[in-house]
Amino acid sequence: MHIAEGFLPPAHAIGWTLAAAPFVVHGARAVVKEVREHPEATLLLGAAGAFTFVLSAIKLPSITGSSSHPTGTGVGAILFRPPVMALLGTVVLLFQALLLAHGGLTTLGANAFSLAIVGPWVGYGAYRLTRALGGDLLPGVFAGMALADLATYLTTSVQLALAFPDAGSGFTGALVKFLGVFAVTQIPLAIGEGLLGVLLFRVLVTNARPDLERLGVLPVRPAEPEEAR
Amino acid sequence: MTRQRLVTALLALGVVLLFALPLAVDGGRSAYVGSDTQAVTAIQESDPGYRPWFESVFAPASPAVESGLFALQAAVGGGVLGYVLGRLRGRRLAAHDGAARTPDDTP
Incomplete structure (x- = not known):
């Protein structure tokens, strides 16, 4: 999904950058707010960022x-809602x-728009839909992770x-030609990513x-130790 | 082996098979070119006149250096992920210990 440097005409490069920028700024605010209000969330935010960092490095x-x-963007989207991943995903893309x-x-905006x-x-939509239809957490995670992956490449x-x-x-x-390059290749990867997400959420x-x-x-489950005492 | 652990093992095995099987079935016929590279090739075929108008600010000197940097990225991500999961587990065990001990400690 990484469009190579210089491989979008200037008008497209600028257009996608302008389209992605507000989401990334909003995402940065969401991350700062989350850390300020819930310092204990820093660990899981780190896990969400790290998961995307690992998975996007492995071909x-x-x-x-x-x-x-x-x-790997589904984990953060499910845990902290999608805005957080707009920042974390863009940081990964910038590093790469x-x-x-x-x-x-020049293609950072377009790539951030798809991945982040x-x-x-x-x-997140697939996860919420699965939960709304009565699905448990883990099926929701599978659907969310797999479709986040596929949607990026589409x-x-x-x-x-x-x-x-x-x-x-x-x-x-x-479109048919580029889908031929990206979509079919991505299906087993999306399934694998869904399974990895389930493994992570079980932990x-x-x-x-x-x-x-x-x-x-x-x-929220009522605390057990109270009764044990 | 508890059911919990069996499910974990099967999930992990499933992930490995998902990527090992295509390799085994293929038997070395495919080059496994990256899809990002294929997209660039497709652009150059359909629009031979297109010239990239910007160069990467920094490009790894060789494929070996590049794969090293990719490995570094995966290692940093994996390291942080492992650290966080270890911290979370340690925190749970500590809380568990604390909850179990508190009644005896209080006079």
Whole structure:
């Protein structure tokens, strides 16, 4: 999903940067507010950022004979709502643009829009929908993680098709072509990311239950020790 | 093995198989080019006249250096994640201990 440096025409690069900027600024405020009001949330915020940091560094082979990387943005979106990931995801992209020549500064806005904004929001929507339909936490996490991953790559395909419409078949033809590159490759990765998310949340449910209750991810359970005494 | 641990093991195995199986079935025929690189190739094919108008401010000197930096990124992320999960577990065990001991400690 990293559009390479210089590979969006200037008008598109500026447009996506302007579109992403308010989300990132809002996300930065959301992170500061969360840390100020709930210092104990810093640990889980670190976990959410770290998860995206690891997963977006690992390129995995897929059934299509090409490789791609997951995004890991679903964890933070589910725990802290999507705005937080607008900042954390953009920080990861900036690191990769500056140190790894992966993505770029001119394409940072477009890449942030797909990985740090659309992905987390779609993942969060899928998570909330699963919960609203009566699904448990873990199925919700699976759906949220997997769809955050897929939605990111679908967004990249749309961005590239808008910038490079096909000479004959226009936007639609180009979209089909870029989806051919990104979408099928990403399906097994999205499933794998969903499973990893379930693994992580199983650990969190055991070890960070008070935090998950405060964040509204788990229902508040009456404290047992009171009765034990 | 408790059911909890069995589920964890199966989930982990599922993730490994999901990525190991395509490799095994493929038998070395595919090059596993990154999808980001394929997208650049697609752009260059459909629009041969397009020239990138900005260069990366810094590019790793060789593929070996690049994969090292990617490994560094994964290591930093994995390290922080492990630290946080360890802290959370330590905090839970400490709270558990404290709750268990309090009744005896109070006179």
